[in-house]
Amino acid sequence: MKNTVVIGAQWGDEGKAKITDLLASRADLIIRYQGGCNAGHTVVTNGVTYKFHLIPSGILYNKAVCFIGAGVVIHPESFEKEFNELKAQGVKFDNLKISPLATITMPYNIEVDGWNEANSGKGKIGTTKRGIGPTYTDKMARIALKIQDLYSFEALNEKLDMILPIKNKTLEKVYGLEPYTKDCLISLCETYAELFRPYVCFEWQDMLNRFKDKTILFEGAQGVMLDIDYGTYPFVTSSNPIGGGAATGSGYGPCMIQDVVGVTKAYVTRVGEGPFVTELTDETGKRIQDVGHEFGVTTGRPRRCGWFDAVIMKYAVLVGGITNVALTKLDVFDDFDEIKICVAYKDCRNDKVYTTYPTDVFIHKYLEPIYETVEGWKTSLSEMKSYDELPENTKKYIAKVEDLIGAPVGIISVGPDREQTIFVEK
Numbered sequence: 001m002k003n004t005v006v007i008g009a010q011w012g013d014e015g016k017a018k019i020t021d022l023l024a025s026r027a028d029l030i031i032r033y034q035g036g037c038n039a040g041h042t043v044v045t046n047g048v049t050y051k052f053h054l055i056p057s058g059i060l061y062n063k064a065v066c067f068i069g070a071g072v073v074i075h076p077e078s079f080e081k082e083f084n085e086l087k088a089q090g091v092k093f094d095n096l097k098i099s100p101l102a103t104i105t106m107p108y109n110i111e112v113d114g115w116n117e118a119n120s121g122k123g124k125i126g127t128t129k130r131g132i133g134p135t136y137t138d139k140m141a142r143i144a145l146k147i148q149d150l151y152s153f154e155a156l157n158e159k160l161d162m163i164l165p166i167k168n169k170t171l172e173k174v175y176g177l178e179p180y181t182k183d184c185l186i187s188l189c190e191t192y193a194e195l196f197r198p199y200v201c202f203e204w205q206d207m208l209n210r211f212k213d214k215t216i217l218f219e220g221a222q223g224v225m226l227d228i229d230y231g232t233y234p235f236v237t238s239s240n241p242i243g244g245g246a247a248t249g250s251g252y253g254p255c256m257i258q259d260v261v262g263v264t265k266a267y268v269t270r271v272g273e274g275p276f277v278t279e280l281t282d283e284t285g286k287r288i289q290d291v292g293h294e295f296g297v298t299t300g301r302p303r304r305c306g307w308f309d310a311v312i313m314k315y316a317v318l319v320g321g322i323t324n325v326a327l328t329k330l331d332v333f334d335d336f337d338e339i340k341i342c343v344a345y346k347d348c349r350n351d352k353v354y355t356t357y358p359t360d361v362f363i364h365k366y367l368e369p370i371y372e373t374v375e376g377w378k379t380s381l382s383e384m385k386s387y388d389e390l391p392e393n394t395k396k397y398i399a400k401v402e403d404l405i406g407a408p409v410g411i412i413s414v415g416p417d418r419e420q421t422i423f424v425e426k
Contacts, residue, residue, distance in 0.1 A: 001026040002258035003216040005246045008223025009262035009316040011270040015328035016263045017041030017057040024058030028214035032056045033249030034071040034239040035221030037078035038130045044416040070101035071249020073135040076192045097201035100148035109134040136238035150193035218246035224316040232361045235274025243321035262322035266330045269303035271296045275364035278306035278342045292332045307340040310404035315357035317407045326411035336376040342369040381414040
């Protein structure tokens with residue numbers, strides 16, 4: 001296997017964890033490179049369901065080193081909860097490593113996130129209220145705490161002297177929230193230090209150099225359409241889930257990346273606010289939601305559902321650097337008579353047709369999808385093990401998708417379990 005980045009090609013929740021889990025069996029090093037506990041990844045193996053938020057889902061393979069990179073923001077309490085839940089399921093953490101350069105989500109980041117969401121009115125973003133945006137804001141404003149600060153009293157002391165006057169003034173004057181004392185935060189950081197101590201990798205540079213000639217898997221969170229630069233801004237996350245984000249969040253440069261697998265459902269889902277041209281609010285949308293069990297891993301919120309959108313997928317191939325596609329949840333359409341694919345948008349104000357993605361999301365309320373229809377296959381795919389076994393109408397659907405997006409489909413998922421996966425060799 002080449003050094004591979006696994007990214008979401010839609011708005012997240014595409015089934016990245018299953019694909020990461022499959023590819024992880026061939027990797028020596030797995031790096032989670034961005035995002036935080038706002039991510040939700042589910043892996044089903046041997047009938048057991050594992051849920052991940054911060055810890056790389058490749059941890060299920062005890063042979064690979066799993067590294068939480070510098071681009072990730074870590075909420076300690078969420079990390080501890082996830083760790084304990086996975087440990088109770090028998091997961092081993094001998095090979096877990098954390099970058100000392102990862103940023104800590106502090107309690108005030110979560111308070112600010114909740115305040116912003118509650119008071120944003122029409123500007124509501126639909127965040128998970130996990131403090132991710134405010135943590136990245138602090139990081140860019142150079143007033144964030146890093147994991148490494150927990151292990152140097154001098155650094156922590158000096159940074160808090162710098163941070164607290166700014167942070168407390170903002171908490172009180174802007175948000176009407178309670179300020180924090182230095183003693184309170186030092187005590188909290190001492191607790192965090194003990195939590196992370198067994199896993200912090202201060203020798204991360206030596207570690208990455210050791211793995212340069214081995215197989216590396218880069219694991220992203222969220223999806224291309226939630227990218228802070230290329231997504232449906234401002235209805236986005238606060239980091240770069242695109243393939244290029246792996247080169248900043250992991251510690252490796254772009255020359256180490258050889259393949260980018262874009263994971264996409266056979267339809268589209270979205271959690272939270274923001275434009276969604278192919279969204280179905282009718283019985284068909286409800287049917288996809290029910291059959292696909294479309295509820296968020298992190299929040300439990302029902303996902304908005306719609307037909308496959310080749311416009312956003314073609315865009316994701318371009319800006320995400322996608323070289324290969326993993327098509328998931330194809331089996332959701334097993335009982336459908338026909339399936340629609342969005343091939344373009346039409347502006348209902350002036351009949352202008354868009355075949356490339358319009359990045360001004362505030363015109364999306366005027367856009368209508370232009371569909372092409374393919375016949376369903378009316379056959380269960382769940383037990384099929386090879387591309388040749390697939391019905392002709394399924395192959396036609398896949399070929400249509402490939403033609404529209406300009407990238408090959410290399411992996412097909414026909415169910416939640418590891419074994420319900422087809423690696424395409426045409």
